[in-house]
Amino acid sequence: MSAQAIPVPNDFNKVLYAPLAEVDPEVAQIIEDETWRQFSGLELIASENLTSLATMEANGSILTNKYSEGLPGARYYGGNEHIDRLENLCRERALKAFDLDPKVWGVNVQPYSGSTANFATFTALLEPQDRIMGLGLPDGGHLTHGYYTAKKKISASSIYFQSFPYQVDPKTGYIDYERLATNANLFKPRMIICGGSAYPRDWDYAKLAATAKQHSALLMADIAHISGLVAAKVQNNPFEFCDVVTTTTHKTLRGPRAGMIFFRKDKDPEAEAKINAAVFPACQGGPHNNTIAGIATALRQVSSPEFKEYAAAVIKNSQALGAKLLSYGYKLQTEGSANHLVLWDLRPLGLTGSKIEKICDLAHITINKNAVAGDTSAMVPGGVRIGASALTSRSMGPADMEQVATFLHRAIEISQVLQKEAGSKLLKDFVAKATTGEGEGRKLIEQLAGDVQAFATRFPLPGVPDSSKIQRPAGH
Incomplete structure (x- = not known):
């Protein structure tokens, strides 16, 4: 039986065959923006990772x-x-x-x-x-x-x-x-x-x-x-x-x-x-x-041998990150890590997890505020949680994690400057100084953000066949 041409869809069904960029450019742009964010920043949220191209293809099937x-x-x-x-x-x-x-x-x-x-x-x-x-x-x-x-x-x-x-x-x-x-x-x-x-x-x-x-x-x-x-x-x-x-x-x-x-x-x-x-x-x-x-x-x-190597590398990276933070004199819950995360107690510094999370966001470092043992309010957590899984998926090793810890150390120093400039410990005053204020703190954030982007874009982003083709969206 000879092959027959498949008819062109009816006008009201054409939308079912067009690509996302044509059908919904707004959503397509959001996806591009998020791709750039993941590529140009450091993902340190312990509950997140970067999955494979094959997994994303199956999940979008x-x-x-x-x-x-x-x-x-x-x-x-x-x-x-x-x-x-x-x-x-x-x-x-x-x-x-x-x-x-x-x-x-x-x-x-x-x-x-x-x-x-x-x-x-x-x-x-x-x-x-x-x-x-x-x-x-x-x-x-x-x-x-x-x-x-x-x-x-x-x-x-x-x-x-x-x-x-x-x-x-x-x-x-x-x-x-x-x-x-x-x-x-x-x-x-x-x-x-x-x-x-x-x-x-x-x-x-x-x-x-x-x-x-x-x-x-x-x-x-x-x-x-x-x-x-x-x-x-x-x-x-x-x-x-x-x-x-x-x-x-x-x-x-x-x-x-x-x-x-x-x-x-x-x-x-x-x-x-x-x-x-x-x-x-x-x-x-x-x-x-x-x-x-x-x-x-x-x-x-x-189930592959490569994944077992990856998992072992996650722990090594978490421990390297924790050891570097400890070398700066910071306080970590259990004084380090035996898995994929470290829990950083900021209370001795007079800072809250909310403030450090905000500063890190401005510097393209993604972490999350987190309660630490002894906190009286989950709404004002005294620490941050940091995970090594995603950066390990980007092929970073212990030396790279030490550099990440140095970026985090700079974020702390900037936060202390901003807190002094704000003249208040209130989060809203701190954020205002960090985002719209004039002063040394704002300049230091911009410098850190540039250094983080230069570092992060050296590493491939899982799920993207050629990370060199990821373009900075307009306005970023």
Whole structure:
């Protein structure tokens, strides 16, 4: 049969075939601007990374068109034979990436994020008002682990469950496992959660498992921040001790933004059905198949020898950054790092995380303000959190991280100048002086910004085949 020409689309459908730059130049420009920002700056937010071109291609694929509520082989829509293949492949790769026996462990790859993965896990394994214990937010924990204040229940986990946070030792910054065990004796939790968003050390899962066992409590690990390091076997293995493990798929795993839930099938024969039903239909709708494709592609990369080298390099870079900051006399929680991040305590300098975050933004360095142990208000955090994952993805090494630390040191010096020039410790006065004021501080910011851009643009940007072709947008 001879090939026939495909007819030209109707006028009202032509928009479906045109490229983004033609259909929506405003969004196309925003993407260009963001590409330049990532290329010309230093990404130091610990919860972010720079994923691969292949992962972005999968995540931006035609798979976004398909609805697939349910699970492989049991969908509520037809036409899912290829989506079933995709999700099964992603599940296989997830288990392989963490070296898990499929007879012992199962995984759900549908959660939209780490937060939804966590709440689906609580929904599956707990009853309303059951008791949970997670690391407190000011001590490096995560909102979804039961965080609340004296005035308000902040997260859904604190609204629907009774939460009692555990803490780090205020002198060392390390998890206080003895105090945790003592409080568990009083609180009698149904679940203990290990994992955090700003804890610069590894976890002693054996101690946590022993405490959980005393109270017949479930042990859940949220390894969202360190999952790539766990998969590469450069951090302790939570799967040896935990009943359930949740994670995001970006951060150190370097995939698209989503979540996964791993569950033991050998201890609880109903675990798989409980988790799957909690994800859908209890907590969310149809899975995002394009994102699952991106996860699958990223997980294939995670299983490679090169990724293991990358994960080891992340820790070396984090330690080099921390060591250089310590050499300037700064205070770091736990005096350094054993994973991908450092937590910098700015309180001895009379500065807040909000001010340093703002100055670094003006200098093309992206960090985030963060509470440190002993803070009384999460709204006025006393520190910043700094991660090495993204810059390691840009092929930076320990010597480069020392240069990054020098830039951060200059940002501190500039902030101290600006605070004096503002004549006030109020954030609004500080920001006004930094952005519109006349004085030495503003000039120093401009100098630092130029030096940072010159340094950052020496390194390739993942996901872009030829970074030399990235153009500075007009007005930047």
